[in-house]
Amino acid sequence: xxxxxxxxxxxxxxxxxxxxxxxxxxxxxxxxxxxxxxxxxxxxxxxxxxxxxxxxxxxxxxxxxxxxxxxxxxxxxxxxxxxxxxxxxxxxxxxxxxxxxxxxxxxxxxxxxxxxxxxxxxxxxxxxxxxxxxxxxxxxxxxxxxxxxxxxxxxxxxxxxxxxxxxxxxxxxxxxxxxxxxxxxxxxxxxx
Numbered sequence: 001x002x003x004x005x006x007x008x009x010x011x012x013x014x015x016x017x018x019x020x021x022x023x024x025x026x027x028x029x030x031x032x033x034x035x036x037x038x039x040x041x042x043x044x045x046x047x048x049x050x051x052x053x054x055x056x057x058x059x060x061x062x063x064x065x066x067x068x069x070x071x072x073x074x075x076x077x078x079x080x081x082x083x084x085x086x087x088x089x090x091x092x093x094x095x096x097x098x099x100x101x102x103x104x105x106x107x108x109x110x111x112x113x114x115x116x117x118x119x120x121x122x123x124x125x126x127x128x129x130x131x132x133x134x135x136x137x138x139x140x141x142x143x144x145x146x147x148x149x150x151x152x153x154x155x156x157x158x159x160x161x162x163x164x165x166x167x168x169x170x171x172x173x174x175x176x177x178x179x180x181x182x183x184x185x186x187x188x189x190x191x192x
Contacts (some may be wrong), residue, residue: 059112117151
């Protein structure tokens, strides 16, 4: 029995409008939707993922190519349907489409954002060298350390980076335990 959202899937061209609507609903302005459109237009979008549930895109995340360092990516934006944020998907007395009462095992919240990040982080645990070569060397995210830190992103390992954004909100996900010394140059869409 399916008791939660599917695994991450690629976003297809036919889903761009649904992604746009999700981004506009999840954020107070349309800035993130414009960012995604510009990253696509500039050819800087590396990968777009969605987490489907009940025939809808419940969550979305984008990886874009950093201009520097080479082989690095930036995670932004990430969005979850407002009605499913904060684990609200699993709340209530029935499990929605199935209409049956939930037992204790199925009552815990389905946190789209956390699950998307955990799936992304788990890709870095796959030992295949061939698979590892397909992933960005490092993924940078600008955000809340307590949220991203639960899913493998590390604040301390980012502290020797030079960035146009505050380092106290800059985290990285990468293999190993080194502390890279690099200058971050984001795609032009981030400065617009």
